[in-house]
Amino acid sequence: MGSQDAAFDFRNSSITNGVQGLECPQARYTELAEKRVEYVDGVTNLFRWEDITRINRHPAVLGQGGSGVTLGSARPLIPNDIDGPIHARWRALLDPMFAPKVVARWEQSFRDLAGELLDRFPAAEKIELNSAYCTPLPSRMFLNILGAPQDDLAFFLEFKDGVLRPEGKTAEEVVSNSNKAGAKLNAYFATMLAQRRAEPEPRDDLIGALMSAELDGEPLTEEQITDILYVMMLAGLDTVTATLTLIFSWLARHPDVRARIVADPSLIPGAVEDIMRFETPVPAVNRHPQEDIDLGDGLIVRKGETLHCLVAAANVDAAAFPDPLTVDIERPRRTHIAYASGTHRCLGSHLARLELRVAVEELLRRHPDFELDAGDPPRYHNVVIRMATRLPVTFPARNGAQA
Numbered sequence: 001m002g003s004q005d006a007a008f009d010f011r012n013s014s015i016t017n018g019v020q021g022l023e024c025p026q027a028r029y030t031e032l033a034e035k036r037v038e039y040v041d042g043v044t045n046l047f048r049w050e051d052i053t054r055i056n057r058h059p060a061v062l063g064q065g066g067s068g069v070t071l072g073s074a075r076p077l078i079p080n081d082i083d084g085p086i087h088a089r090w091r092a093l094l095d096p097m098f099a100p101k102v103v104a105r106w107e108q109s110f111r112d113l114a115g116e117l118l119d120r121f122p123a124a125e126k127i128e129l130n131s132a133y134c135t136p137l138p139s140r141m142f143l144n145i146l147g148a149p150q151d152d153l154a155f156f157l158e159f160k161d162g163v164l165r166p167e168g169k170t171a172e173e174v175v176s177n178s179n180k181a182g183a184k185l186n187a188y189f190a191t192m193l194a195q196r197r198a199e200p201e202p203r204d205d206l207i208g209a210l211m212s213a214e215l216d217g218e219p220l221t222e223e224q225i226t227d228i229l230y231v232m233m234l235a236g237l238d239t240v241t242a243t244l245t246l247i248f249s250w251l252a253r254h255p256d257v258r259a260r261i262v263a264d265p266s267l268i269p270g271a272v273e274d275i276m277r278f279e280t281p282v283p284a285v286n287r288h289p290q291e292d293i294d295l296g297d298g299l300i301v302r303k304g305e306t307l308h309c310l311v312a313a314a315n316v317d318a319a320a321f322p323d324p325l326t327v328d329i330e331r332p333r334r335t336h337i338a339y340a341s342g343t344h345r346c347l348g349s350h351l352a353r354l355e356l357r358v359a360v361e362e363l364l365r366r367h368p369d370f371e372l373d374a375g376d377p378p379r380y381h382n383v384v385i386r387m388a389t390r391l392p393v394t395f396p397a398r399n400g401a402q403a
Contacts, residue, residue: 033317047313049320056342066288072182114362134244142236147205242387271329277336283312
């Protein structure tokens with residue numbers, strides 16, 4: 001399809017920036033899925049579930065690292081920017097750290113933390129739900145799992161916002177500010193790891209596990225550990241937070257569905273899955289074919305192209321999901337790709353599912369009746385990560401007592 005821009009940065013996509021700030025961009029994404037493909041911004045944009053799923057699973061396709069865009073990092077991030085046999089070896093090392101049985105051990109402490117935060121909610125008063133619950137809950141839990149100091153949470157949040165939502169009036173300024181944020185985190189972990197190495201025994205946390213781990217019989221280097229932690233920080237401190245803001249915003253706008261799952265909490269996992277499909281917190285990813293790939297019906301993507309895969313469009317593709325603009329909490333299972341798919345499927349998907357389920361269960365158990373503040377509507381950011389950056393809600397009076 002012609003010459004392509006190998007350095008395309010999806011943060012500057014005119015398509016995703018075109019829906020920036022919208023509360024409900026899904027109708028636009030569905031229209032794109034009907035179009036299937038479009039050549040914009042010097043790259044090939046794919047919109048359909050079947051095409052993107054095939055690309056994600058194809059052995060001759062590289063992931064994000066194929067473009068050299070590493071979200072502010074000076075080096076390829078592990079495992080996101082690594083492909084081929086070495087990617088498989090990294091996943092064999094890292095996947096067991098987030099296996100379902102491992103993740104299940106963290107459920108009660110996560111539930112306790114949710115209760116602690118919710119106990120602070122005053123009845124019948126306005127709450128900004130992002131800062132009061134959606135951000136601190138997964139962030140504090142993840143720092144516990146990782147073994148990073150809780151006192152440094154503000155620094156970590158500043159890092160992830162600086163990388164994912166950098167300020168700047170030009171594309172160059174955006175990249176420069178993102179790189180500055182990434183450099184600060186690299187310096188932080190260089191100091192932390194040196195301090196941890198000086199301790200007599202490794203701690204029982206993820207950082208300790210990485211410091212004790214080996215790849216191909218060799219201990220991980222400080223740079224390798226840092227490049228893994230960089231990815232984990234972005235995912236652990238932002239993606240679950242973003243998804244929670246979208247889930248609660250959607251539930252506030254659909255009290256009938258919320259009443260159903262309050263009455264029957266067994267419906268919560270299905271509700272979380274289809275809201276996540278509909279909302280798709282990570283709207284797009286880049287992929288890089290290393291050979292020509294025939295996607296059928298005359299669509300051939302060429303070796304060396306940059307493919308901008310609009311996951312948000314694929315997840316509301318009418319060819320894959322009947323009535324895609326309706327959230328169906330009992331939708332017959334059809335795999336959405338909000339956690340990606342294929343080789344680069346989300347490393348922490350089992351942890352994310354646990355956190356989302358428990359966070360929704362606990363909020364609905366204690367505060368089942370919440371509403372969007374009519375005088376202070378949510379504010380959305382839809383580039384790189386879709387989320388409600390501000391989510392003011394109110395709770396009806398409960399005769400002075402909390403539910």
